[in-house]
Structure formats: C-alpha cells, structure tokens
Amino acid sequence: MSILKELQWRGLIKQITNEERLLKAEKNHSAVYCGFDPTADSLHVGHLMMIIMLKRFSDFGFKAIALVGGGTGMIGDPSFKSDERQLQTNEQLLKNFNSIEKQLKSIIKGVEFKNNKDWLGKFSMIDFLREVGKDFNISYLLNKESIATRISTGLSFTEFSYTMLQAYDFYHLYINDDCKVQLGGSDQWGNLTSGTDYISSKVGSDKTEAVGVTIPLLLKADGTKFGKTSSGAIWLDENKTSVYNFYQFWLNQTDEDSQNFIKFLTFYNENEIKKLIETHRNEPKNRHVQKALAESLTNFVHGQEKLDQAKLLTEGFFKGSIFDLDKSLIELAIKSMNSIEVKKNESLADSLIKVKAVQSKRELREFIASKAISYNNVVLVKEDLLIADINPIFENKIIIKKGKKSYFVLTII
Template sequence: MKSIIEELKQRDLLNQITNEEKLLNAQKDNAGVYCGFDPTADSLHIGHIIPLINLKRFQDFGFKPILILGGATGMIGDPSFKNTERVLLTLDKVKENVESIRKQVTKIIPSIEVVDNNEWLGKMSLIDFLRIIGKDFNLAYLLAKENIATRIEKGLSVTEFSYTMLQGYDFYQLYSTRDCRIQFGGSDQWGNITSGTDYIASKVGRENSKAAGVTFKLLTKKDGGKFGKSETGTIWLDANKTSEYELYQFFVNQDDDDVETFLKHLTTLELEEIDKILTEHKKEPFKRLAQKRLGQEVVSWVHGQEGYQKAIKITEAIFSGDIESLNESELKAICLSIPNSSSQLDLKFIDFLVSSKIASSNREARELIRDKSITIKGRNDFKEDEIIGKNFIYFGKTIIVKKGKKKYFSVKCS
C-alpha cells in the first residue's frame, strides 16, 4: 500500500509537512487525524468539502478521522489572514450551529468522531488558561507567526490573539486522550497547526512527541478566482439551503481548465479512473462528461445516491421544460435555485407579471403574453385579463413561472 504522502503528492494536494517520518508512523499505527471547523453558521458550505474529503482520504489510508467543532473557539474567531475581526456569536447560537453541523458531518462520514472543544475549554478559568496554556507560549514566538503578524498593523484584539494558543491546546487534548497525532488544514492554517505540534513537544518532550502537522494547497481556479464563489451566493451543504440540483449544477458548470484539479482534490476516485474520465471528456468536451462525473461524485457523497438521482431528475425536467412531472419536494428544490419574488392572487395576468417582476413593464408583459413566452403548469395561452387564481399554485402558495425557454421564477402569493 502506498503512503498517504505519495497519495497527497500525486494529487498535487500537499503544501507543507512538519515531519514526514511522524506522519508515516502515524499511518502505520492507525493513529487519529483531525481538522477543525468553527461553527460560524448552522451548515457547512462548499469550501468544507475539501477538508471533509481529506478526512475520508486519510481514513482510506488507515487513519481514524476526528473532527473538532469549535464550540469554544467559535466564540472567539480565527484571525488567520482575515482583514477584520469576526462578529462574535452568542453562546446559544454557537451551540445550535454545533449540533446542526454534527448531524451533517456524521451523515456524510458515518464513522467519524465529532468532538466539541467546549468540552475542555469551556471548563477552563482565566487563571487556568494562563497557567496551563499561556505559560508555554513565548510572546516573541507568537508575534513571529505570519497569521498573527499580518493582522497586527490592521488591529488584533487580545481575544483573537489567543486563538492560536487555544487551537494548540485542542491538538494536545486529542493527542493525549485519543492518540490523535496528525492535524491538517489549508495553507493558511500553518501557524495554528505548528502551535499545536510545538505545544505538544513542550508537554511531552520534543524527542518523545509523535505529533505532526500537514497543510494542503488552497483550491483556486486557473483564472485566479476563488473556488466556491457563485452568482447565487454561498453554496451550502444543507439541502434546505442549497438544493441537490443546485449543488450538482455548480460542478457541471465548472470550466474545462479546472475540472481535472477538482476531480483530484474533491473526490476519492483513483487517479487512473480520473485519467480515463478526462480522456473521454476531451473527445467531446461539449458533453461535459468530466464535470458531470465530478457533480455525481460530490452530490452522491454529500447527499447520498437518492440526492444525486433527485438532482438528475430535476436537471432533465428543467432541460425538457416538463417540470409537471416533479413532486413537491423536487419543485421546492427548484425554488431554492431560481429567482424568488412575491405577488397576490386574484390579479389580472398582466398585473401579476409586473408585480412579480417577471416583466419590467406592462409593455413587456403584453409582449410575453402575445408571444406565448410565459408557461405555467404546461399552459402558455394566457389572456391579459385572465385572473390568477388558486389553480395556478404548485404547492403551498407558490407559483412557478417559466419565461422563454430557460428562465424560471418562483412567486410566493398572498
């Protein structure tokens, strides 16, 4: 079996390692590996796919995957390479986010251990922090860290300054109680990760420490754009925020220049399989075979095979224009990814189009009606003075309107 280091290098993922030998020994001993998320929202987003898939990747190479949710550190906020200080969340909101993310993660990786650092940090008094943690961190050492130094001139509170020490203590806790020897993160986490390996060394002796840290290259597009940015805003992993269909479409619409990197970084497909996919893709790029396979792998992993089939069914219905075949759950998924507006029932059709902003004016509304460019429930033969009634509703108080060949609108009626 090849080593995890070889795997990371072949996928062009690896950025830095504190100690290769310790990483290989941890793999041999089936030790723990972890990364951490601060619960700043009640759902993970598409950027979290990268650390999650890497936890799965390490698991496939014999490691025990552990995820720390920052029930305590989330109350502070990581200052690493951020321009401004984070807005502090309330304790209740952080707890709510922790439990929501815990359910999400254990569904994606059922065998993962999820822990909340509030279990140990929440019980620690200020005096405990200063004596147990603060005493082992030299001020010059902390100020020399790039993730701290880059914020000093812009302003860094004592609150955020303490973050790297708390993360270092997290690593020590997992190391001493769960035989977790490896921490990984993006390249922007190098300072925090090395704080952990150094803190462990200060506690157990550098010659005795088995801890190591790994960072991965940040995933960016070849045009320099940031991965995960979308015209519709954040792409969430919660299907109630971003539907399975929209997540699938996000990947299907990626550029050819990026799809190879995304297949290597965001899936556990064997490299030989990825090469075959790309070879077939290059024969007929317009079919977007590589992007579709990428979407299939990610959506199936995050939402299961059922979620992927739902995305495909909706995609085919929208492409054919036959959304009448979809059930309520599938129609609601469409409404998450199309423009939303509001209007009233019992309006004349022309007034409905203008009030819902489907048409910008009465003139455009008349043209759309005349050209039969508006379709609702399979109909496009509307009259200007026809009344919009309950028979137009798809579910609840929602009407789904097709404008032209491709545009859809969701209109909530009162």
C-alpha cells in the same frame, strides 16, 4: 500507496512539518483531526476539501476525528481577517454546533466527533495562563503571519489568544486520543505549527510524533474565491441550498476547474481521472468530467436517492418536461427556483418583473409574441392578467417558465 503519495499526486499538500512522522502515524493507525468552528448553522462547499481529507485519511487506516469548536468558536480565528469577528451568543453557538455535528455525521461514516469546549471550558483564566500561556513567547506569536498581518489594523487579546487555544487542542488530542496529525487550510499554517511546537515543548523535541499538514486553498482557475455565486454561498444543508442547485453548481464548472476539482474532491483514482479527462476532450459537449464531479459530490453529501432526484429534475428542467414529473419532484423543483410572494390583486406583468423573469413590460410583450413564456404550463397570450385570474397549483403556487429552461415561482399570499 501511502497517504503521502496519494495526497501528492492529487496536489493536496501545501505544507507539511515532517513527512516521516506522517508515514509513521499511518503505520501505527494513529488519529488525525481537523477543526470546524461553528460560525454558521451549516458548512458550505468551501469546507468540502477538509471533510473529504478526513475520509481519505480514514480510508488509509487513520482514526479520523472531526473537532467542532464549541470553545474556540466563542473566540474567533484572526487568520488574515481585516477586522474582529462578531462574537456569537452561547445559544447560537450551541445551535450551530448541533447542526454541524448532525451534518457531518450524515456525510462521513465512522468519524469520531469532539467538542473542544469539553476541555477548554474547564480552564479558569489563571489556570490557562499558568499551564499553557507560559509556554508561548510573545515574539514567537508576533511572528505568526495571521497575527502579524493584523497588528497594524488592530487585534484584540481575545483573537490573539486563538492560536494558543488551537495548539492546546492538538496537545489534548495527542495525549488522550493518540492523535498525531492535524489538518488545515494553508491559512492555518501558523496555528498548526503552534500545535506541533507546543507538543514538542511538552513531550520533548526528540520524542514528539506530531505533524501538521496544510492543503491548498480551493480557488478557481482565474484565482477567484471558490464556493461563492451571485446568490451567495453553496451550503451543504439542503434547506439552504437545494440538492438540485448543489448538483447544478458542480455541473456548471468550467473544463479547467472541473479537472482540478475532480482530483481534489472525489475518490476516483489516477487512471480513472485520466480516462475521464481523455473522454471529455474527445466529446467536450457531453461534459463528462463535470457530470462525474457533480454525481460524486452530490452522492457524497446528500446520498444516492437525492442524487437520483437531482438528475430527474435536471432532465425535467432542461427537456421542458417538469410538469410530467410526479408531485413530490415538482415540489422539490419549486424549492430550486427563484421565487417571490405576490397578492391576488397584483398584475402578472408586475410580478414577472419583480421576480426578474423579464426586465420590462416591453420585453414581456416580446416573449408573449414569440409564445416563449407560460404559467402553470399554459402559454401566456396577454399581458393584462391579474394573479387572481390564474388557477394556482399546489394550493398557492404559480410556476412561470421562460424560454426552454428558466423557471420562476410566484407564491400567492
């Protein structure tokens, strides 16, 4: 099977500039790249589609290149944003760049990393305008959807120039790294075609082998944006989103969403996915597809050892045996719980309301009456306890359990 057929059955091609060139690039084991701008110190699950796309191309014999935009990150992509990005300091960009490069290296083995600041940073303004700017017609740029949609609301020349910078990135990699394919989300189509058109203008329309491929935006079945929860983004950095919460995020997807995501985001083949979906339909309560999705992605991002820990924590949380886990796992569990800081002279009741374990003292009394709330594995029997009356665990922690599987942490300061 070719990479083209692989992407087609998975529904992973939104637009492609030239299918024949893609197949030729595969035959010649050319390079493929996609870019990640260092706008934060971690990538999130919204980036997983592109990370996994690089791995797919690598598995089909392409040389995969991850371009972390140390240069373009200083500008900001205007694509369909309602206002200008806030420019980051050089220090913050460097911190983000180093964090993302380290993160990607831990996830994808055998991928080459590039920083476009290495070549964009060498241009003077005059040089860039002479060597690159002269090849871009203003009317051509104004027809780019990402630019046209911003003209009425305001667009600085800084962001207006972004598509030229990205086009030059593709040209630089095309000439120096035999990179024939650029990948991007569907909102990047204008930038990708700027690159293929620019390369065509430089090497000749009859000689160019450049191809751009966009993938669909990852949306939920209801059309809402994927990767956001009530508590915020789901990060790939375990210090920002715990491995347990990452695992649970995938485990809690709906049947419809999980059946789409397992095609988009895992390496199960077509027959394996059909069997998983069929098994799931016969035993929906066992959530076979969600479990396969959660295990595959947690292993891909965090590794088998962290996946095993997440599964043990899941068993501990949902079977009520968290205090039977070893100390290191309980410490990991604590990182996954809603937590607040409290003082010794505070009442436990007020602290439980503050951490949102209960809504009111009246509700707390109902939980106490039904013996449904505990602290450090001790059933709570009265509401007038002070934090000082409770012996903490792990030096300064109080673990609250409400019902069968809701946990909270009070950290004594």
